[in-house]
Amino acid sequence: MQIERVQAGAFGPFVDEELELAPGMTVLHGPNESGKSSWHAALYAGLCGLRRTKGGRRKEDREFIARHQPWDGGGWRAGVTLTLDDGRRIEIRHDLAGQVDCRATDLALGRDVSNDVLYEGSPDGAAFLGLTRRTLPAILCVRQADLLGVVDDAHELQETLQRAAATGGTDATAEQALSRIAEFRKEQVGLERVNATKPLMAAVRARQDAQTALAAARAEHDAYLGLTVARDRAHEDAEEAESRHTAVRAAVLHAELETLCARVDEARALAARYAGQPPADLEDDHDLDQHVAAALAAHERRPRPVQLEGEPAEQLESALAALPAAPDGDVEPHPSVTQALRDWERAADALRAHEHGAPTPGAGAPALSGVTVAELRQTADELETPLPAVDPALAARVAGLRAPAAGGSGRLAPVAVGAGALLAVTGLGLVAAGGVAVGAVLLVIGAMSAALGWRGRARPHTDRDTAVLEARLAVQEDVLEQARQRKEVAGRRAAAWGVDADPGQLRRLAFELDQAQGAQQRRAQWDDEHRRRQADVAARRAALAHALSARGWPVDVSDEPAAAAAGYQDDCRARASVAAQAARRAGLTEQLQARRAAEAAAHEQQRQNDEADRLVVAAAQRAGIGGGRVDELVAALQGWQRERTASRQARRQAHEGWQRLEFLLDGRTLDELDAEVARRRETLAHLPADEAVHLESDVDAQLARAEQAVRAAAAHAATLQGQVTDRERRLPSVAEAEEALERAHAEEQRLRRLAATLDTAARLLQDAKERVHRNIAPRLQAAIAPRLPRVTAGCYAEALVDPETLQVKVREHGGSWRDAALLSHGTAEQIYLLLRVAMAEHLCITGETAPLVLDDVTVQADAERTQAILALLHELSRERQVILFSQEDDVRAWAEAHLDDERDRLVELKLGTTA
C-alpha cells in the first residue's frame, strides 16, 4: 500500500488542504505547532475514520474528537488516496462529524468498496492491510517513545515484540494476560482444598453449612409436626380417659341408684309392716329358760346305769387271804446249772468216743540199728545202677591209631561220631534217670567224641586227632571205673548192716522200717488226746458242782453230778408249784381294787341320776308342769322349750325388721329417699350412657384408677403441648434455610463456572501464544539477519529469536549469543526498527506492503544515531512507503542530502501554516 495524498477538508487547523506523499520516503519537517500532529491525525482519520456507534464514544475517541475537530467549524472531514500493491487506486473519504458520508471508492472502477473494509460501522482503510483502525497505529506507527523505551529498558524490546505478537502492540502481552487470569483465578476463585480460604472453598463451606442447616431445619420441622400429632393423640387419649372416667362414674351412679331404689322399696315395704310403730320389746324369763335348759342338759348328760360283773369284793378278799407265800429258791433250773450239766455230759461223751477209737499196736520194726529208710533206699539204688560201657569202636579206633598205620584217623572219624552220639544219648538217659553226675560226664564225652569224629571225617587224621580220641576213651574208662567203685561201696555198706546186697531186700527193709516208725507216732498222739479229754471231763464236773453249789445245792466230792443235778431240778419243780399259787395274789389284789372302784362308780352314777331327776322335777314344777315320770317330764319340758324358742324368734325378727327399716331410712323419710332417687336420676340423665362399663367388685378402686388415668393423660397432653409451644418459639424457618442453601449453591456454581471459564480461557490463550510465537519467531529472525552486519558495523553476523519468549539474541560468527537489548543504543534502535517492520509484515495478513509512519523517532538520538536511523529508514523505503515526521534540522538536512527526487519528498511545514 502506498498513500498518495491526505485530504483534510476541515480538520483541526486545516481547511480543504492536501498533503502529497512520496512512494518512497517522505520527511515532514517542521517545528512545534507547525501541524505535524494534525497531519499525523488526518492521515490516520483519513485512512481509518472513526468508529460509528449508537451511544457514547470511547474515551480515546472522545479525546481524538476534542483534539482534532475543526478549529473554525465546517464539515469535519478527512480522506486519503492510496494505491494498493495490485495497482488499484482507492479514495477514502470520512465524514468525521456526521459519519454519514463515509465511503471507500475504487477510482478506476468508480465502485464503492466501503463494505469490503467496513469495520465498526464505517470504512476502515486499515482493513486493506488486514488491520483495524484500532491496531493500525500500534503496528504501523513508530513513536518517539517507542524507541526511547527500547533504549531505556533492556526488556522493552522483548516486551514490545510480545505485545505486538499478542495484540498488535495495542494492549497487554499474552504473558501479562495469562498472569492476569491466573491472579484473578487465585484471588477471586481459589482452590478447592480443605485449608483454602479463597472464595470457592468458602462458598463450598457455606453451601455445606447451608445444607446442614437445611437438614436440621427440616428435621426440626418434621419433629415439630410429629410433636403436634403426638400432642393431638395425647389430647384424644385424655378425652378418652375422661370419657371412660365419666362412664365409670355413670355406671357407679347407676348402680348406686339401683341400690337406692331397692332400698327405698324395701323401706317402703317394712314401713307398711310396722305402720310407723316399733315392735314391743322382748320380755324373756331367762332364768327359767336357763333352769329348764340346765335340767334338760343334766338329764341329757346323766350317765348310763352300770352293770357290775364278777365276784364281789368280799369274795375276792377271802381268796386272797387263802393264798400261800411265795417260796425261796429257784423255781426252775438255773441256766448256769443247765449249761454246766450240758458241758459235762458233752465232755464225758467225747472221752468215751476217744477211748473207743484207741489204735491197735503194729508189727515190730526190723532190727537195724542206726539205719535210716533213706540210706536203705539209696544203697538199693546204687546197687541197681548198671555199669557204663566203654565204646568198643572208640577203643578199637584208638588201638588202631596207636598202631603205626597211615590214614587211620580218616577211617576212624565215622566211628568216633557214632560212639560220641551213643555216649551222649546214654548220658542223657542217665540224667533223666537220676544219675546226674555220671550222665553229665557221659553226655560231655559223647558230644566231644561226636564233634571230633565229625571234624575228622573229611580230612586225614592227624596226631592231634589221635590224642583227642585217646582222651575221650580215657574218660569213658574212668567213668566206668567210678561206677564200679560205687557199686562196691554199696555192697560193703549192706554187708555192714547185716543184710544182703540185694536191692529188693533193701527196699523191703526200708518199707518195714518206715511202717513201724509210723505206728509209734500215731499211738503217742492218741495218748496225748486221751489225757486232754480226761482233764476236760474233770473240769466240767467241777464246774457243775460249783454251779449247783451256787444255787444252794451243795455237792459233795463223792456225789454223782448227774444225780445231784436231778435232785436240784426236782426241787425246782416243787417250788415252782408253790410259786404258781402265790403268784395269783397280785391278780386278785388288782381285781379286788377294780371291783372296789367299779362299785364306787356305780354308786356315783346313781347319785347323779338321782340329782338329774331331781332337777327335772324341780324345773317341771317351776315351768308349771306337774306329775308324771321323769322321762315324761323331760318330754314335756322339751316341748315347753320349743314353744319358747319359736316365740322368741318371731319377736326377734320383728325387731330386726324394724332395725332394718331404721337402717334403710338412715334418719330420713321415705319422701326424702324418693327425692334422692329423683335427683340421682336427673344426674344420670346428663351423663353419657353409650359405653358399657363392667363394674368391678371394688368400684372405688376402679373409679380411682379411672381418675388417675384422666390425670395422667391430661398431664401427658399438657407436657406435649408445652413441648409444642417451646418448639414453636424456636422453630427455624425451612423456607429461609432453603433460600440460604439456594444462595450458597448459586454462589458456588457461579465460582465453579467462573473457574471453568478462566481455566478454559487461560488454556486457549496459552496455546494461542505458543503457536503465534512459534510462527513469528523465524520471521523476525529472517528480518534481522540480512541487515545485522550492516547495522552493527559488522560486529554481529547472526541473529536468533527465541520462539518461547521472543527474546532477540545476536552473535559474531562462531561467538557467543548476546541479548540484542544489551547492545548499544544505536544498534538497539536499528534492530528495533527492523523488528517493527518484520512484525508489521507479519501482522498485515493481506500481504499488502504496509507503510511505516514515524513520529520524531530521532529526537533523542545523537547525530550519529540519527544518521544511522535515517539511513535505515531510507533503505526500508525502497520496499515500503516511509513517512517520517520530524522537527529536527538534522533530519531536514539529511533529507535534503539523501532523498531521491523520484521516490522521496521533503515537506516543510511552517508555523501556523499547512503543507
Next chain:
Amino acid sequence: MRLVLFSDLHLDTPFAWAPPQVARARRQMLRDTLVAVVELAERVHADALLCGGDLYEHDRVSADTGAFLRATFGDAGRPVLLAPGNHDHVGPSSVYVQADWSDNVHVFTEARLTPLPLADGLTLWGAAHRAPANTDGFFERPFRVDRGGVHLALFHGSERSALPFEDEGKRPHAPFGRDDLDAAGIHHAFLGHYHRPRDDPRYTYPGNPAPLTFGEDGLRGAVVVDVDDDGTVQRERHRVATSAAHDVTLDVTGCACLQDVRARAHAALRELDGVARVTVTGELSADVDLHLPADLSLHGLGLGQSGLEAVVVRTAGVRTAYDLEAIKTEATVRGEFVRDVLDAGLDEDERQRVLTVGLRALDGRDDLEVA
C-alpha cells in the same frame, strides 16, 4: 350466590432468588394478599370464601402461619371453604387438622367429593389431597351427584386440556377433564393448581393471587363469582397482590459507558414498585465497566427510596461488543485465541464468557468475571 375464589397462595414458600430480608418480606406479602382477599370478600358481600388448595406449603409451614390462618378466616365474617391441595395436603400434622378452626371454616378432608349445601338447591362438592403426590383424579371412580339443584365443585386438580399451557414440570395432580364434570353433573368447578389463570365455561382457575416468581402473566388474583340459578357463573377478576414482581429487559446495546447502562436501568425501574428482575441483554461495549449485579442493584441504582423492594439481575446472552470477525483475522495471539475459542465447540454462553475473559485480559483489564 356470590362467592370469592382464590387458590395457590403458597404461604411460607421460599423465594430462592431473594436475599433474606426480601424473601421474608415476600412471604409477608403473601399473608397481606390473603388479608386482601378476605377484605375483597367483605367488600363484595360474598356469601362464602373458597380456596382451591395450596393455601400454604406443609413442608415449610410455621406455627405462626397456622395461627394467622385461624385468625384471618375466623374474622372473615362468612363461611370459608377450604379444599386442600398437594402442597397443603391433609394429614395428622397438617394445619387443617391442627388448627382450632372457627365454626365458619369448613375443610374438605376426604379424598373424594363430598357435599356441602350452600343454599337450597345449591350444593358445593369438595375434596382434599391427602398426600403430596399421586392423588388420583376425583372422577376416576364413577361419581355422580346424588341430588337435584345446582352443583359446584371445589378441589385442587389438573384439567387435562390446560396442562400443556402450564410451565414445564407442572405435574398433573388429580387430573380430570371437562367431560368428567359433565358426567358427574357438576355445573362448574372452582379449582387450584394451575398458576396461570384460566376462565373456562365449566371451570375457573384463579391462578396464584400473589406473585411467586417473575414473569407471571395473566390477571392472577381472586375471582368474584356470581352463581346463577341455572348453574352458570359470572366472573370478575380482582388483583389482590399487595406487591408486584416485574420482569424488565434491559438492552445495553450501544451503551458507551456505565452511566449509559445505569440511565437505561433507572428509566426502566424508577416507576415500579415491588420487586423487579432485570434481564440484561444486547451487546455491551468492551469498554463499559459494568459490574453485575452490584451496579444494577437497588442501592447501586440509587432507587432505595423508590417503591421497589429489590432488584434481581440476570444476564441473557449479553455479549461484549468485540468485533470478533475482525479480531479473528489478526495474526496476533489475540486473533489466534479468538479463532481457537470459536472452534473449541463451547456452548454459546461459555464461548462468550471465555472470549470476554481472554480479550479483557489481553486488553489489560482486571474485571475478568462475566455475568
